[in-house]
Amino acid sequence: MDDHTIVQMYWDRDEKAIAATSEKYGSYCLAIARNILGNQEDAEECVSDTYLSTWNSIPTNRPNMLSTYLGKIVRNLSFNLYKKNRAEKRGSGQMVVVLDELSELLEDPSSTEEAWDCQLLTEAINAFLSGIPADKRKIFVCRYWYADSVKDIAKRFGMSESNVSVTLHRLRSKLHNYLIESGFEL
């Protein structure tokens, strides 16, 4: 079933929209949630919450790309649950390492981020991504959007794990320099 038809089902308040979403994107959402949370039970809970959030947000939204719309919701929900689990000392997944890698971009991780305008930050990251080769961009997005493991990224792109690690390190360095030049205090 194409995305347009599924989205219309939400607008028509047809409850079969959720079944159609689950059928087409259930595995996709589960993979993202599992990457972040590291366990099946929490991941399934987040995917269920994703369907509810989607039902509540369409309408008024009418996404063009349902996969990324759902992906963003499940990513955010999973990350929120990750933070909750961390406070309760539960869970695993890729997040500890991913956040540790992202902290390398920061010159003073302990300082507050209040000065950051998140929208400007996203725009800067978009501009950075538009300027790098597509294969490098995909690796960056797989790691820091999808929270894929280095092993899975290596398998997906037919690279060695050490090559993926080094590529990510160099991309982080490049992004760090780009954000500094763009005026962000890291």
Add this chain to the structure above:
Amino acid sequence: MKEEKLFESIANIDEKYVAEARAITARRMKPAWTRWAVAAACLCFAIGAFFAVSSQKEGNRVQIWDDSYSPKQYFKHADEADGNTSASSLADCEILYADARSFSDDRALLESENVIPVMDTHPLFFVEAHYNSDGSLIRVVLSWHRRDADGLENYSDLTVTAGYEEVSQVDDCIAIELDDKGNIVEPGVTVTERDEIRIVAVGSKDQKKTITFQNDNGWYQIEGSWNDRYEDMVELLDWFWEHPIDFSRFSMDAGDQYTSSSLLEMPDTFSAYLPDFSAYGFVYETSGILLKNGEPVSLEAHYVSNATKEQVMNSEYEVGENGCNTVHWCIETNPDVYEIEDCIGELEDLTREQILSLKPVDDVTTETKVKFMQDENVITVYASDISQAWELIESIREK
């Protein structure tokens, strides 16, 4: 925390980049696991694929095979796909398995035993077999590949995945739904009944395509890339139809086991083919050694110059700006024909002028690639400073 804010900001990047990262691409020549995966317990979660129900034009009925059946007929309704029907690969789908073995070196033997067809048009051949923890076979993945030096005209990836254990993803590939008029509901899917066996074909001329069936011997899927012809896929189908796989040929104890290590654990590995990096101011960063049945067969190692050990360990260096340079040194003892073709010459024939005239691969890594033969090995060097690369290459010439 700031890194959390950064992670959250990345959530809102342009959705086209998010979609791009998950787009299906042409399969790599060498499946990654045969080079670097650890062959010990490997946990993969099952991701199923199944057909969606949708409205369907009339007329897509199960076809009956006969001796005059053409390859195109197997894909008769391929052009009716609605863009959401795509072929699901049983080779690529994630199936839980406990161990893996390779039989890629047995091509000539497998051909002589009639386990696989002779395919002289495809220089590369790989076989991976996956097993449960008790050693029973889950699936065997046989693949044949062809590449051109330039362009994609002769690009080919043909794969046969087969097994005899029940695998839910197989059911998903061969299950079909009929409407009340007996028409297949899913657009773009063609079903042929041959010798009372249902054969399901998905995918069209310029897309990845699959042919899947299950009989008393087991289940099989023939997969072709966007550039592979129906004729070539049906040739494989016919061959395995007449020559069912003897799965006992792929028992775990008969295959090659690949494991991985590093220079930290095996510091003397390939010492005759590696420069003394420290003599040129390089610090070790990371490495990966692939072992076949415990013997090293390939290596990748990364080094950084003009940086301290602590800087390298903490990734606190910048290439180029304060004089740091990187070198990525790769050794392959079993190179394929394309890797050999990609070499610029033998080590003893290389000249400084030849190396310094090479251009960088891209502008992210700013590295230049030098690929050459040494004995029967292919050495690939990626270096951010090409004159330093020449010094390192010249030093092993004198070993």
